[in-house]
Amino acid sequence: MAVENISFLKQELVGLHVLDLPTPSFVVKESQINKNCAGIKKQVEELQSLNKCKVQFRPHLKTHKTKEGLLKQLQDGFTSAVLVSTLAEAEYILNDPVVKDKVDDICYTLPITRNALFMKRLMKIESELADFRLFVDNLDQLHYLSKFKPSKGKWSIFLKIDVGTQRAGCVRLSDDFKSILAGLSEFESSVKLYGIYAHAGHSYGFSSKEEIYKILVNELHETFASSELLKYHFKNLVLSIGSTPTIRSIGPEQEIVDLMDQIATLGFTLEIHCGNYCMLDLQQVSTGVSDINNIAGFVLGSVVSSYKDRNESLSNTGVIALTREKSSFKGHGLVFPAKSFVENNNKIESSETFYIDRISQEHGIVKNSKGDLLDIGTQLVILPQHACIVASNYPYYAVINDDYIVTDLWVPCKGW
Numbered sequence: 344m345a346v347e348n349i350s351f352l353k354q355e356l357v358g359l360h361v362l363d364l365p366t367p368s369f370v371v372k373e374s375q376i377n378k379n380c381a382g383i384k385k386q387v388e389e390l391q392s393l394n395k396c397k398v399q400f401r402p403h404l405k406t407h408k409t410k411e412g413l414l415k416q417l418q419d420g421f422t423s424a425v426l427v428s429t430l431a432e433a434e435y436i437l438n439d440p441v442v443k444d445k446v447d448d449i450c451y452t453l454p455i456t457r458n459a460l461f462m463k464r465l466m467k468i469e470s471e472l473a474d475f476r477l478f479v480d481n482l483d484q485l486h487y488l489s490k491f492k493p494s495k496g497k498w499s500i501f502l503k504i505d506v507g508t509q510r511a512g513c514v515r516l517s518d519d520f521k522s523i524l525a526g527l528s529e530f531e532s533s534v535k536l537y538g539i540y541a542h543a544g545h546s547y548g549f550s551s552k553e554e555i556y557k558i559l560v561n562e563l564h565e566t567f568a569s570s571e572l573l574k575y576h577f578k579n580l581v582l583s584i585g586s587t588p589t590i591r592s593i594g595p596e597q598e599i600v601d602l603m604d605q606i607a608t609l610g611f612t613l614e615i616h617c618g619n620y621c622m623l624d625l626q627q628v629s630t631g632v633s634d635i636n637n638i639a640g641f642v643l644g645s646v647v648s649s650y651k652d653r654n655e656s657l658s659n660t661g662v663i664a665l666t667r668e669k670s671s672f673k674g675h676g677l678v679f680p681a682k683s684f685v686e687n688n689n690k691i692e693s694s695e696t697f698y699i700d701r702i703s704q705e706h707g708i709v710k711n712s713k714g715d716l717l718d719i720g721t722q723l724v725i726l727p728q729h730a731c732i733v734a735s736n737y738p739y740y741a742v743i744n745d746d747y748i749v750t751d752l753w754v755p756c757k758g759w
């Protein structure tokens with residue numbers, strides 16, 4: 344259904360049972376998002392209670408891109424600092440008076456784009472916030488930024504380091520890293536270093552608590568070692584680490600406590616960042632640090648045909664509904680007949696179920712290892728491989744309560 348008239352859609356859909364929703368739909372179980380958000384807050388509070396370095400929290404908006412989800416992530420003033428992956432997300436926050444009031448610090452999590460209109464939007468966002476942070480991982484970006492004068496006189500930047508993901512970020516002690524350190528003095532009239540930022544995205548490719556923990560320790564160590572090189576020139580640096588898997592595995596282990604002690608000695612702050620934790624998905628469960636029963640968002644689909652000769656059914660959930668993301672779970676999403684999923688109150692005992700084996704734009708092929716067929720008309724709950732990318736394809740999410748009744752529709756921010 345199109346979203347042009349959200350109040351009409353709300354009239355139509357709020358109050359329905361989840362099984363009566365149109366398909367495909369993206370459904371969010373509100374109590375589970377609440378639990379996931381409260382769980383991370385508790386973990387951060389435990390780190391704070393160790394009384395080592397100062398610890399702060401910065402959630403990412405990108406998984407759901409909604410004001411309703413962001414308000415839950417902020418946990419009633421526990422934090423007012425957020426991450427965004429597009430300028431549109433920052434503008435969306437600033438255009439909503441309720442959310443704007445609760446956010447005073449936004450960090451844009453890609454290196455800047457060299458484009459006049461991009462910079463015009465960036466300058467406007469910067470002027471409307473108490474604090475706005477940018478990523479720098481190449482000297483060229485400092486040159487370019489120095490041509491623009493932000494309202495606060497200087498751009499506040501995170502030095503983005505690569506701790507193994509090989510996406511954005513420069514490697515500690517690499518030529519790029521050293522040239523940025525030199526550039527921080529050369530361009531000191533236009534930029535101010537706020538901190539060091541690492542994102543352990545490669546943790547998604549691992550499948551045990553032990554492996555993820557090692558990545559976490561390395562991430563923290565690399566961030567700290569980078570900050571040590573700057574300790575004589577900068578005070579109050581913020582060392583930001585995260586990714587849902589590494590943050591799910593952080594706790595008061597001796598190595599972590601020792602590193603926090605060292606951060607405290609320099610007078611620096613540890614920042615914990617993550618985004619997917621609020622929704623979770625099969626990729627997170629694959630890492631071994633999240634539980635399949637804690638996944639808060641799923642796709643609702645329908646069986647629209649079935650083929651006895653090849654033991655396969657057809658769903659109306661193709662690439663657009665599910666994406667081509669994968670994990671150690673088979674296919675493009677785990678499939679449960681929706682009626683029994685609801686009756687079992689989404690307690691999933693075993694992963695031996697149906698899955699989406701192949702997909703094209705709107706078609707999905709559903710099968711299981713026993714060759715069972717699903718009746719035409721069966722509603723399907725499909726647990727997504729990667730919630731952030733799947734959710735971004737939907738014009739709205741149907742939010743349900745514990746009785747599986749739709750209570751609200753959330754409309755996500757779109758575009759860049």
Ligand SMILES: Cc1ncc(COP(=O)(O)O)c(C=O)c1O
Nearest residue numbers: 403452542586587617618619620
């Ligand atoms: C730079 C950056 N920081 C933080 C996050 C949040 O990571 P996660 O969703 O694993 O918690 C992402 C996610 O892609 C990211 O790209």
